[in-house]
Amino acid sequence: MHANVKQNVVPLITPGLKLACSQCNLRELCLPFGLSEHDMGRLDSLIGGARKLKRGQHLYRAGDVFESIFAVKAGFFKTDVLTEDGRDQVTGFQMAGEIVGMDGISTEVHTCNAVALEDSEVCLIPFTELEVLSSEIRSLQHHLHKVMSREIVRDHGVMMLLGTMRAEERLAAFLLNLSQRFTTRGYSPTEFHLRMTREEIGSYLGLKLETVSRAFSRFQDEGLISVQQKHIRILDIPRLKTLLAPPDGRIR
Amino acid sequence: MHANVKQNVVPLITPGLKLACSQCNLRELCLPFGLSEHDMGRLDSLIGGARKLKRGQHLYRAGDVFESIFAVKAGFFKTDVLTEDGRDQVTGFQMAGEIVGMDGISTEVHTCNAVALEDSEVCLIPFTELEVLSSEIRSLQHHLHKVMSREIVRDHGVMMLLGTMRAEERLAAFLLNLSQRFTTRGYSPTEFHLRMTREEIGSYLGLKLETVSRAFSRFQDEGLISVQQKHIRILDIPRLKTLLAPPDGRIR
DNA sequence: AAGTTGCATTGACACAGATCAAAGGGGTAC
DNA sequence: GTACCCCTTTGATCTGTGTCAATGCAACTT
Numbered sequence: 001m002h003a004n005v006k007q008n009v010v011p012l013i014t015p016g017l018k019l020a021c022s023q024c025n026l027r028e029l030c031l032p033f034g035l036s037e038h039d040m041g042r043l044d045s046l047i048g049g050a051r052k053l054k055r056g057q058h059l060y061r062a063g064d065v066f067e068s069i070f071a072v073k074a075g076f077f078k079t080d081v082l083t084e085d086g087r088d089q090v091t092g093f094q095m096a097g098e099i100v101g102m103d104g105i106s107t108e109v110h111t112c113n114a115v116a117l118e119d120s121e122v123c124l125i126p127f128t129e130l131e132v133l134s135s136e137i138r139s140l141q142h143h144l145h146k147v148m149s150r151e152i153v154r155d156h157g158v159m160m161l162l163g164t165m166r167a168e169e170r171l172a173a174f175l176l177n178l179s180q181r182f183t184t185r186g187y188s189p190t191e192f193h194l195r196m197t198r199e200e201i202g203s204y205l206g207l208k209l210e211t212v213s214r215a216f217s218r219f220q221d222e223g224l225i226s227v228q229q230k231h232i233r234i235l236d237i238p239r240l241k242t243l244l245a246p247p248d249g250r251i252r
Numbered sequence: 253m254h255a256n257v258k259q260n261v262v263p264l265i266t267p268g269l270k271l272a273c274s275q276c277n278l279r280e281l282c283l284p285f286g287l288s289e290h291d292m293g294r295l296d297s298l299i300g301g302a303r304k305l306k307r308g309q310h311l312y313r314a315g316d317v318f319e320s321i322f323a324v325k326a327g328f329f330k331t332d333v334l335t336e337d338g339r340d341q342v343t344g345f346q347m348a349g350e351i352v353g354m355d356g357i358s359t360e361v362h363t364c365n366a367v368a369l370e371d372s373e374v375c376l377i378p379f380t381e382l383e384v385l386s387s388e389i390r391s392l393q394h395h396l397h398k399v400m401s402r403e404i405v406r407d408h409g410v411m412m413l414l415g416t417m418r419a420e421e422r423l424a425a426f427l428l429n430l431s432q433r434f435t436t437r438g439y440s441p442t443e444f445h446l447r448m449t450r451e452e453i454g455s456y457l458g459l460k461l462e463t464v465s466r467a468f469s470r471f472q473d474e475g476l477i478s479v480q481q482k483h484i485r486i487l488d489i490p491r492l493k494t495l496l497a498p499p500d501g502r503i504r
Numbered sequence: 505a506a507g508t509t510g511c512a513t514t515g516a517c518a519c520a521g522a523t524c525a526a527a528g529g530g531g532t533a534c
Numbered sequence: 535g536t537a538c539c540c541c542t543t544t545g546a547t548c549t550g551t552g553t554c555a556a557t558g559c560a561a562c563t564t
Contacts, residue, residue: 091411102400135390149357160335163457205415212512513556514558516553521551530540533539
């Protein structure tokens with residue numbers, strides 16, 4: 001289904017590209033959070049350099065041997081799982097400062113695909129070496145655990161969304177989540193470009209692309225947002241939030 | 253909605269109950285997996301004892317301060333998230349040898365509830381001390397990471413289920429998953445008691461209890477299983493498996 | 505600049521699962 | 535041992551979302 005099959009060129013590591021964590025403006029969002037200058041230097045020294053990816057390129061594929069986790073330095077990714085029987089589910093969208101690849105730790109093999117949705121750049125963090133260092137730096141160890149736990153909690157949120165919400169509620173939650181993450185990164189909370197297609201949004205939200213499209217249109221008709229293809233402007237955040245909390249209180 | 257609100261008695265630790273990991277027949281499924289005798293002894297010494305819970309009792313609640321993770325020693329648990337707006341989603345069912353509570357690591361506060369579905373027993377594993385020990389024992393550290401990663405991968409599986417499967421497919425996947433886990437623990441793969449209600453199954457699978465009940469009945473009519481309240485006998489595992497792989501191949 | 509291609513929108517209709525309702529069964533507590 | 539209550543089953547109907555199909559829009563290629 002994806003048109004990118006041919007783009008399976010293994011992205012090469014770009015050594016000159018390396019930028020120390022201590023210099024990185026994402027350090028407060030990313031793995032080095034809470035480290036001293038000195039410890040950050042130690043983390044720097046194990047990071048295997050950066051890797052640039054063009055839109056559509058895979059960072060890794062299901063079945064690849066797991067060696068590293070990745071910190072998104074710039075750009076936008078999606079992760080998806082696909083099963084033998086042809087099911088395909090987007091499990092997440094990742095942006096700058098977020099960690100990708102932790103699915104591979106459990107079996108030493110990646111269980112999902114990670115694809116760049118725009119030209120992107122990641123820092124490569126060899127996992128075995130990270131474990132060594134984290135056994136020496138208490139705060140690094142603890143933060144790594146927090147990052148993994150946060151992923152578990154995030155997944156619970158998605159399960160809640162998929163299990164209990166209706167189409168418009170899901171889309172509202174999705175937009176508010178993006179808005180919130182853009183805010184954290186210093187971008188506009190109300191105006192942004194979607195990097196993914198309607199189909200990818202639909203897959204993530206457990207909906208068909210037509211349903212996503214219709215929900216966008218309805219939100220626009222009601223003055224909640226303005227949509228022009230992938231360009232979104234949120235016009236009424238408070239009212240969007242009320243969509244998530246059914247007025248009747250739905251106290252089961 | 254739950255009738256168990258009054259049973260909020262804090263379960264006390266039962267010191268005499270402590271049974272060393274090395275004596276535990278779950279050690280190959282649980283945290284001590286892969287440890288030497290000696291290291292298992294060190295793990296034993298930090299485990300804070302066992303805790304018994306009656307059916308309906310909470311192991312922890314959303315909002316509780318996070319201090320420990322728990323290994324299920326006997327019994328059966330569910331975890332669920334509930335939001336301010338009254339949504340309620342069962343995020344998992346846990347049985348012997350499985351680890352509960354990792355949702356709390358990220359914010360130091362639990363984000364979901366864990367409730368015993370039958371009289372149960374857990375080992376209490378203080379997390380800070382576990383971190384200390386795991387920085388000293390490489391294989392323990394790595395196994396902890398694997399356990400957390402496995403939880404992430406499991407959640408992806410649930411997202412796939414909720415996002416792409418129809419009611420009967422979800423229930424078939426659920427039964428096969430239980431069957432597989434019972435097998436691992438030496439119980440019958442084909443005959444078991446459900447510890448949870450139709451409503452809890454429905455919440456986990458993103459369905460209403462009536463839909464779950466109807467799907468059970470249809471499976472029974474078709475000779476796939478036999479159902480009598482909570483007692484399940486799987487009659488035809490292969491055919492149940494084919495329900496998961498749509499014959500047309502559904503290659504989107 | 506025109507043609508191609510993929511993505512998005514919109515409409516009509518179908519259907520799976522939700523909702524509402526009622527009755528039966530089994531386990532639990534007293 | 536008995537009574538109550540919760541859980542489960544089953545039916546009838548409703549509805550949100552999927553499906554199928556056609557058109558429109560925009561970006562990229564040559």
